[in-house]
Amino acid sequence: MGFAVAFCVLAITVPIFTLDNGLMRTPPMGWLAWERYRCDIDCQNDPKNCISEALFRDMADRLSEDGWRELGYVYINIDDCWASMDRDANGRLQADPKRFPSGIPHLAQYIHDRGLKLGIYGDMGTHTCGGYPGTTLDDITTDAQTFADWEVDMLKFDGCYSNAKEQEKGYPAMSKALNATGRPIAYSCSWPAYQGGLPPKVNYTQLGEICNLWRNYGDIQDSWSSVLTIADWFFNNQDILQPAAGPGRWNDPDMLVVGDFGLSMEQSRSQMALWAIMAAPLFMSNDLRTISSGARTILQNRVAIGINQDPMGVQGRRLLVEKSGIEVFWRPLSDKASALVFFSRRTDMPYRYLTSLAKLHYTHGTYQIYDVFAERELGPLKDSTDFVVSVNPTGVVMWYISAPADADQNSAHMGEKLRGPALHRKSDGILL
Numbered sequence: 001m002g003f004a005v006a007f008c009v010l011a012i013t014v015p016i017f018t019l020d021n022g023l024m025r026t027p028p029m030g031w032l033a034w035e036r037y038r039c040d041i042d043c044q045n046d047p048k049n050c051i052s053e054a055l056f057r058d059m060a061d062r063l064s065e066d067g068w069r070e071l072g073y074v075y076i077n078i079d080d081c082w083a084s085m086d087r088d089a090n091g092r093l094q095a096d097p098k099r100f101p102s103g104i105p106h107l108a109q110y111i112h113d114r115g116l117k118l119g120i121y122g123d124m125g126t127h128t129c130g131g132y133p134g135t136t137l138d139d140i141t142t143d144a145q146t147f148a149d150w151e152v153d154m155l156k157f158d159g160c161y162s163n164a165k166e167q168e169k170g171y172p173a174m175s176k177a178l179n180a181t182g183r184p185i186a187y188s189c190s191w192p193a194y195q196g197g198l199p200p201k202v203n204y205t206q207l208g209e210i211c212n213l214w215r216n217y218g219d220i221q222d223s224w225s226s227v228l229t230i231a232d233w234f235f236n237n238q239d240i241l242q243p244a245a246g247p248g249r250w251n252d253p254d255m256l257v258v259g260d261f262g263l264s265m266e267q268s269r270s271q272m273a274l275w276a277i278m279a280a281p282l283f284m285s286n287d288l289r290t291i292s293s294g295a296r297t298i299l300q301n302r303v304a305i306g307i308n309q310d311p312m313g314v315q316g317r318r319l320l321v322e323k324s325g326i327e328v329f330w331r332p333l334s335d336k337a338s339a340l341v342f343f344s345r346r347t348d349m350p351y352r353y354l355t356s357l358a359k360l361h362y363t364h365g366t367y368q369i370y371d372v373f374a375e376r377e378l379g380p381l382k383d384s385t386d387f388v389v390s391v392n393p394t395g396v397v398m399w400y401i402s403a404p405a406d407a408d409q410n411s412a413h414m415g416e417k418l419r420g421p422a423l424h425r426k427s428d429g430i431l432l
């Protein structure tokens, strides 16, 4: 058999290792209720914050009117505690009639009218984690069809109250059932989080075939220690997790808590930077009606978002853990660009970290550097030139690095594309 024939046979028989629904070629962005609003169902005493159609309408208004949608934050996702405690006469899930008096299809319409997408929550098991009706193996087809009939765009499928055997059947079955509805519904699987997140219990090749994203690890809380624990787990296991991600299939370290109560501004930038490096879904869980301008600026940072949304879809890695408490992260981007994050675990004072691009494995050349959160151009930097970055305690310095001028003329202005035309360019020299 000639080489060409052998290649063709191979090409035909090698399976395509991604969920074939064409969705989420870059990490999804939007808003998700859980971390901030939990299972608050007390609409009588807490009408502004309870899980109700009003809350999702409010957030849809904010996403569409305050510049979020244009930046890519398009999903509005309902989490647990939306359902009525009983299925209807036909065995279908139904929304709590008091808190969602207009029903989910109406809410979907409201959200679609604003150019947004609606996500909903279900659970592979007898009950959701909050004790609401779950989806047992027998319910899968009905529930997938119900979500499609309601014109839902995404399903987060949790895994409370089921065992490993049921999950092994249920998660692929739901993927098939969603596809069979004919409606494109992005599929978020909590399966790996229930199986410890690592092989041999978790099969990331299979996950890539059936899910668009998956929770690998425990729930985020509104605290710096929670963000740190999660980031550490993901980067400690990067050799396993990093190759699992790609267009249409993403690791999910859980929501952004930027804009809530637990993180300082430094820590908020750190979460945004590390989630961008990880190619993580960017689901905010905060109050967009009252968010501070500082948190908004971080979440709306165009270059950080551009790095997160890079079309090549390669998840980044931790390159270095220094004794000093500085860690360096790196993500390759399209057009030969890249991102670097210098992160400080220190708790004393800004640390002046001395390094060079060559020490960080950059090849020979002169690179254009843009400081993502300072929002300024730092000028050309040779791989061999030593530089100092000053990194604040629990904070980051994040750089967007264009291809070296001598590498590829066409890509020299990638930074411009990411930033959009509105930003000023300054040449302020390289040292911070």
Ligand code: GLA
Binding pocket: 034, 079, 080, 128, 129, 130, 158, 190, 218, 219
């Ligand atoms: C689990 C999930 C959370 C949230 C809650 C809802 O804990 O991991 O993200 O969906 O259930 O009860």
